[in-house]
Amino acid sequence: MEEILVVAEHRKGDLRDITFEMLNFAQTFASQNQMKLTVLLLGQNISEMAGRLEDSCDNLLVLDAPELAAYSPDPYLLVIEKTMQERKSFLTLMGHTAAGMDLAPPLAARLSLPLMSDCLDAKLDNGQLEVHRQIYGGKINAHLRLKHFDQYLVTVRPGCFPASVNHDRSANKVAIEPPAWTEFRRRFLAYVEAELADVDITAADILVSVGRGIGKPENISAVQEFADAIGATLSCSRPVADKGWLPKSRQVGTSGKTVRPKVYIALGISGAFQHQAGMKNAETIIAVNKDARAPIFNVAHYGIVGDLFQVIPILKDKFS
Ligand SMILES: Cc1cc2nc3c(=O)[nH]c(=O)nc-3n(C[C@H](O)[C@H](O)[C@H](O)COP(=O)(O)OP(=O)(O)OC[C@H]3O[C@@H](n4cnc5c(N)ncnc54)[C@H](O)[C@@H]3O)c2cc1C
Secondary structure, three states, X not given: OOEEEEEXXXXXXXXXXXXXXXXXXXXXXXXXXXXXXXXXXXXXXXXXXXXXXXXXXXXXXXXXXXXXXXXXXXXXXXXXXXXXXXXXXXEEEEEOOHHHHHHHHHHHHHHOOOEEEEEOEEEEEOOEEEEEEEEOOOOEEEEEEOXXXXXXXXXXXXXXXXXXXXXXXXXXXXXOOOOOOOOOOOOOOOOOOOOOOOOOXXXXXXXXXXXXXXXOHHHHHHHHHHHHHOOOEEEEOHHHHHOOOOOHHHEEOOOOEOOOOOEEEEEOOOOOHHHHHHHOXXXXXXXXXXXXXXXXXXXXXXXXXXXXXXXXXXXXXXHO
16 A cells, blocks of 8 residues: 655654644545555654654654754755655655755655645645645745656645644554664754744734835834734734844744734735745734735735725724
8 A cells, every 4th residue: 555654843852733734634645545644753762752643643663863863964864765765655745844945855856756845735636646836925826736756755834734633543663773874964063042032922912014015114113003002013024024124033924933813914015925824824814915916815804905004094093
């Protein structure tokens, strides 16, 4: 029976959400296509993490070794490459995360496999793999059908599937043999903690978020006034943080924070997928943008096409 292989990801002793998101997808995919679901877990002192995975997959491959204590590309590549070569899984999934982006291209090159990166979904249609990706900064959804191949490698965008899994399987646990370790050219030194946040935007019920549409830093005060008037906290898209108009700790998105407020008001934010990934699960999203085709409107529950400087006083009036 063919299999789908999920490469588990963890950090500082805890499985990351992306592991469960991939499992959520893989459980459905495996059931729909009569495949076995296998998880590969690499690390050191990982028995507790293994315990959390063993009832959600059919095979759990574990390698517990000091070389794998923290993610580092050289040892991880060796083990994953060897495992993929031996198992020849039909579909191998990795997170489209810093680690997945680091590992997937060299694996695809070494094993001559087709790689589809940053996928939002995948399915088999008449035996052919079809993946869903976004291109042009999220403006276009592309459904791509891949040429026939025996094995595929796919990286999955974080946040596309719920991080919840069914616990209805009982894994066959296998301690895999370590490869012949070669000399590592790169090694893990330390985790560098993010700078201390001025406010915790993840704890706010209402966020007013500003994007490049704000134009210049002097305009932030008008938005801050609006936020204060409705009891909201100010957050932003990446360009606003990059320019130093607001602290980095206020940035929402893949390289910022993931937020789930009750209300998220996006002002002058186009809605690139890196931004959406951090806010699309807000309960109510209100977007103001002068471009009716801005991708933010794809996730907004309420959209206002207009100049944010004209809309803010109206919203302030209505909400406060
Ligand atoms: C690896 C990587 C990680 C990234 N991580 C993040 C991340 O964490 N967070 C993030 O936000 N981005 C991130 N980005 C950047 C992302 O791709 C976009 O470039 C960014 O989100 C765009 O920010 P924006 O919407 O503020 O600016 P723009 O895309 O320039 O959009 C500005 C919007 O404002 C509108 N506008 C202009 N003037 C007005 C006005 N007066 N009234 C109303 N609307 C107006 C325009 O129509 C436009 O839609 C990342 C990119 C990469 C490559």
